[in-house]
Amino acid sequence: MTDHDQARIEYSESGIYTKTVAALAVAASRRDSRAVFLVSGSVYLVVYLVTVGDLSTLSGGWEPFTIRVAEDLSRVFARVGFFRFAAIAVVSIGPVVYLFSPGNALVAILLAGLVAGNVALTYLGFVQPRACGLESSTGVLGGIPALLSGAACCGPTILLVFGVQAGSTLITGFQLLVPVAVLLLLGSLLIVGQQVDPSLL
Amino acid sequence: MTQYVTRRAVLAAGVASLAGCLGRGPVGGAVNPSSTTPDDGTGLDGEPPKGNPGGPPTAQDRLPLPGEPSSLRDRAVSGGPPKDGIPSIDSPAFVATDEASDWIDPSDPVFGLATGTETKAYPQSILVWHEICNDVVDGTPVSVTYCPLTGTAMGFARGETTFGVSGRLVNNNLIMYDRATETWWPQVLATAIPGPWNESPPIRSLREFRVVWTTWERWSTVHPHTKVLSRETGFAQRYGSDPYGSYNPRRGYYEPDSTPLFVSWGEDDRLPPKTVVIGTRAADGAAAFEKNALREGRRIEGNRGGSQLVATYDPHLDTGYVYENPSRAQFEVRDDTFVAESEDSFTAAELPLERTLAFDAMWFAWSGFYPETTLYD
Numbered sequence: 001m002t003d004h005d006q007a008r009i010e011y012s013e014s015g016i017y018t019k020t021v022a023a024l025a026v027a028a029s030r031r032d033s034r035a036v037f038l039v040s041g042s043v044y045l046v047v048y049l050v051t052v053g054d055l056s057t058l059s060g061g062w063e064p065f066t067i068r069v070a071e072d073l074s075r076v077f078a079r080v081g082f083f084r085f086a087a088i089a090v091v092s093i094g095p096v097v098y099l100f101s102p103g104n105a106l107v108a109i110l111l112a113g114l115v116a117g118n119v120a121l122t123y124l125g126f127v128q129p130r131a132c133g134l135e136s137s138t139g140v141l142g143g144i145p146a147l148l149s150g151a152a153c154c155g156p157t158i159l160l161v162f163g164v165q166a167g168s169t170l171i172t173g174f175q176l177l178v179p180v181a182v183l184l185l186l187g188s189l190l191i192v193g194q195q196v197d198p199s200l201l
Numbered sequence: 202m203t204q205y206v207t208r209r210a211v212l213a214a215g216v217a218s219l220a221g222c223l224g225r226g227p228v229g230g231a232v233n234p235s236s237t238t239p240d241d242g243t244g245l246d247g248e249p250p251k252g253n254p255g256g257p258p259t260a261q262d263r264l265p266l267p268g269e270p271s272s273l274r275d276r277a278v279s280g281g282p283p284k285d286g287i288p289s290i291d292s293p294a295f296v297a298t299d300e301a302s303d304w305i306d307p308s309d310p311v312f313g314l315a316t317g318t319e320t321k322a323y324p325q326s327i328l329v330w331h332e333i334c335n336d337v338v339d340g341t342p343v344s345v346t347y348c349p350l351t352g353t354a355m356g357f358a359r360g361e362t363t364f365g366v367s368g369r370l371v372n373n374n375l376i377m378y379d380r381a382t383e384t385w386w387p388q389v390l391a392t393a394i395p396g397p398w399n400e401s402p403p404i405r406s407l408r409e410f411r412v413v414w415t416t417w418e419r420w421s422t423v424h425p426h427t428k429v430l431s432r433e434t435g436f437a438q439r440y441g442s443d444p445y446g447s448y449n450p451r452r453g454y455y456e457p458d459s460t461p462l463f464v465s466w467g468e469d470d471r472l473p474p475k476t477v478v479i480g481t482r483a484a485d486g487a488a489a490f491e492k493n494a495l496r497e498g499r500r501i502e503g504n505r506g507g508s509q510l511v512a513t514y515d516p517h518l519d520t521g522y523v524y525e526n527p528s529r530a531q532f533e534v535r536d537d538t539f540v541a542e543s544e545d546s547f548t549a550a551e552l553p554l555e556r557t558l559a560f561d562a563m564w565f566a567w568s569g570f571y572p573e574t575t576l577y578d
Contacts, residue, residue, distance in 0.1 A: 056442060071435035080286040087437040097439055156281065160445060160453065163460045171279055171463075 020121075020193025027120040027196075036123045041116030044143055048108045051147045052084060053157070054099045063092040076102050082149060083107055083178040107146075107178060114185035115143040121192045128197060142184025149177040255381035257360045259405035262484050263392060267372075267466065267570050270394040270404050273387065277369045277376060277396075278463055284378070287366040289333035289344075294431040295321065298421050301429035304441070307418035308449045312345060312354040313427070313518070314338065314412055320427040322420050323347070323412075325448065327430055328354075330438045332375055334430060335363040345412055348375035348388050349445050350462055351566035352455070352477065355388055358408040367396070372466040372569040389562065389570055414561040415518040423517050466569030471576055474565035479512065479521040480574070481505060481559040487571035488523075491578035492561065495521045499534040499549075501577045502526075510557070512577070513539060515549035520561075524554035 027033040049055035068090045078086040085103025092098075148158045156174050159166050166174075266273065301322075305311070310325040316339045323334055328347040335344050344364045347354045350373040357364070362381035369376045375388045378398065385396030391409050393402040413420075421427060432440050446453020454462065457473040465474065472478070478489035486506025495501055495514045503510040503523075511526040516537055530553075532539035538546040547553065568574060 053444065056439065058441070068437065070437040075288070075436070078286065078288070079283055081281045086288075090437045090439060099437060099439060157444065159462060165460050165465075166463050167278075171281065174281070 016190050016194050019196075020190050022198050023121050023124065023193040023196035024117060026198045027117070027124055030124075032127075033120045033124055037116045037120040040119035041112040044115040045108050045112040048111060048147060049098070049104070051157070052104060052108075052149065054087065054101060054104055054108075056097050057095045058092075058097060062095055063097075065093045067091050079103075082175040084149075111143060111146050111178075111181060111185070114182065114189060117189050118142070118185060118192060121189065121196050124196045125192060142181055142188050144181070145177040145184070146181035149174065149181075255360075255362055256384060256402075257362055257364070257379050257381075257386075258358045258408050259393075259403075260408050262406070263404065264390065264406040264482060265484060265487070265571070266390060266392055266394075266404075267572065270392075273371055273390075273394045274385070274396055276466075277371050277385075280368055280370045280463070282366070282368045284368050285365050286368050287330070287332055288436060289335055289363065289365050290327075290331045290430075290434050290436075291335045291363055292435060293334050293336050294433050295428035296431045298425060298427060298429065301417075302421070304432065305417040305429070306449055307416065309417050310414060310448050311417045311420050311429075312347060312412045313415055313420045313424070314345065314356060314410075315424060315427075320424040321430070322417070322424075322427050323354075323430045324417070324440075325354075326440050326443065327432060327434065329443050329445070330440065331434065331436075332366050333364050333377060335359060343410070344377075346375065346377060346388055348373075349443075350374065350454075351389060352475070352563040353389055353560060353566065354412045354414050355391070355560055356410040356412045357386075357391065358410075369396075370463055372566055373461050373463045374566055374570070389566060409558060411558060411560065413518055413520050415520055419518050461563075461565055465565045467565035467567070467572075469564075469568035469572065469576075471568075472564040472578060474563065476564040477561050478564050478567050478576070479523065479559050480562050480567045480571070481510070481523045481557050482571055482574075483508075483557065487567075487574035489562075489564070489567050489571075489574050489576050490521060490523070490559075491564075491576070492521065494578045500532060500539065502529075503577050504575055511552070511554070512559075513549035513552060521559065522550055522552075522556055523559040524552050524556050526554055530554065 027037060046055065070088045073088055075086040076088050080086050085101045087099035087101040089100040090097065091100055156166065305324055311322040312325065312328065314321045319338050321338065323345050325347065328334060329349050332348060333344055333346045337343070342359045342361065344357045344359045346357065346364065350370065353374070362379045364377045364379055367376040367378045367385060371387045377386045377388055378384060378396065379386065382402060383398035384393045384402040385399070386393055386407060392406040393404050395401060446455045448455055453459070455475060457475045459475055461474055467474065472491060477492040479492055479495065480487060480489040483505065485508055488503050488505035488510060490501050490503060490512045495512055499514045501512045503512060509526045509529055510523055511532070512521050512523045514521050530541065532541055532552065538548060539552060540546050
């Protein structure tokens with residue numbers, strides 16, 4: 001038995017968590033999968049910040065680079081909705097306006113990291129000699145619920161878009177969108193992680 | 202629900218004077234271009250209610266409620282943000298008209314307040330993010346409030362306390378709370394109801410005053426020296442955007458046929474849900490005048506629970522005023538004036554009658570709160 005065979009046996013007998021960590025380590029070590037991770041994570045980060053209203057563009061306007069900081073920085077801990085936190089600065093540059101909320105940014109980075117991990121591992125599954133199947137790519141769909149969690153001052157934005165009337169049950173459901181997204185993304189990461197065999201890469 | 206309103210109206214009839222016109226306090230809503238006097242304010246120097254020390258001053262008479270106070274609490278829903286998640290403006294700053302004109306479009310809505318010595322405009326684009334501005338006008342502590350979901354801008358005396366946003370809604374309408382007693386005060390109802398932070402407050406109504414919904418162009422033309430609520434609120438917010446849609450032009454949530462965001466209590470489909478009416482309510486009942494009809498007719502005779510009314514249209518501010526008219530006095534509309542039988546002319550805001558508090562509201566909200574309302578369209 002070669003060392004390679006021994007490694008494959010040990011890998012196949014390891015747990016789902018260990019396999020996922022090993023797959024992520026491989027993803028981090030390869031330039032192509034790192035690029036996939038960064039691009040997909042950045043795209044999700046931007047989309048999430050847009051859907052929750054923190055990132056927007058001026059309609060036909062253009063502003064020089066400015067930062068306006070809130071007077072009461074304790075607002076950084078203020079919750080303004082379900083997994084939504086107050087902004088403490090407005091950053092304007094050119095046509096882009098960013099409401100900087102550290103809480104929202106942390107949630108966005110967490111979700112974007114999980115989505116990017118899913119995409120990167122799915123990519124590795126495709127490029128390894130024995131492809132693990134298309135179904136693993138559906139894991140990134142777990143990031144969609146969080147994109148629906150954006151809210152106006154009162155009520156979820158998505159309901160405004162579609163003109164749907166919210167009952168108390170629906171509003172309660174909206175509280176769960178971000179945690180559900182995190183759980184789905186973690187679950188799918190573990191699933192796709194065990195389908196990537198580092199020894200094949 | 203209907204029976205409750207009726208019963209209250211009967212009980213109140215013996216003491217009925219209008220909660221909206223108990224006197225003339227130091228703060229009033231907008232007036233005509235030449236007037237510098239307050240109008241249909243309730244008087245803002247009332248006493249805090251007994252058993253509610255430190256709370257906001259209340260009116261002598263109680264406004265009608267669409268049910269038992271406790272039932273209103275049960276029908277309250279979370280809008281999403283927690284208590285003070287939508288932050289009230291507690292230290293407002295003001296700027297001059299020329300500075301404000303740099304960032305307010307002429308057709309953007311503002312909520313105007315004119316008193317003997319002060320004239321202020323509160324841009325909708327700012328209040329949509331805060332809903333409450335705790336201010337001092339002519340030395341009187343007041344709160345100018347705005348609920349975007351019901352399209353209602355209203356002013357209240359606040360005494361030594363301030364109002365905050367509870368995060369809960371009734372019939373899509375903002376439930377305010379006062380920070381001294383933590384009592385819930387639904388904005389349109391302007392009356393205390395039990396809530397989780399104060400289970401048994403005295404059921405009293407706030408002292409309220411008129412805030413005029415108009416546009417920046419109209420307000421600044423009529424009041425060129427008005428002060429304008431500054432965007433420097435101390436909060437990090439993007440005031441150029443409206444999360445619900447647009448009033449200039451009317452889009453999104455504000456379109457007349459669009460659906461209310463939360464379950465509406467109004468089942469009256471005589472008008473599309475977001476149609477703007479100018480409503481007046483008092484212990485004797487409620488009446489609503491469709492704003493478009495008032496624009497066209499300039500004057501509409503009406504009735505509120507047996508009280509004869511006349512509504513007038515002010516083309517300068519594109520708003521309406523409602524008066525009690527027990528003698529059924531007649532006024533002929535000539536251009537922008539109202540001419541009495543004596544041939545004396547009056548502006549829409551200055552008829553020689555007792556003005557009663559009236560304000561703009563979306564029809565679904567008005568008819569939901571006051572299902573027995575009369576409607577003139």
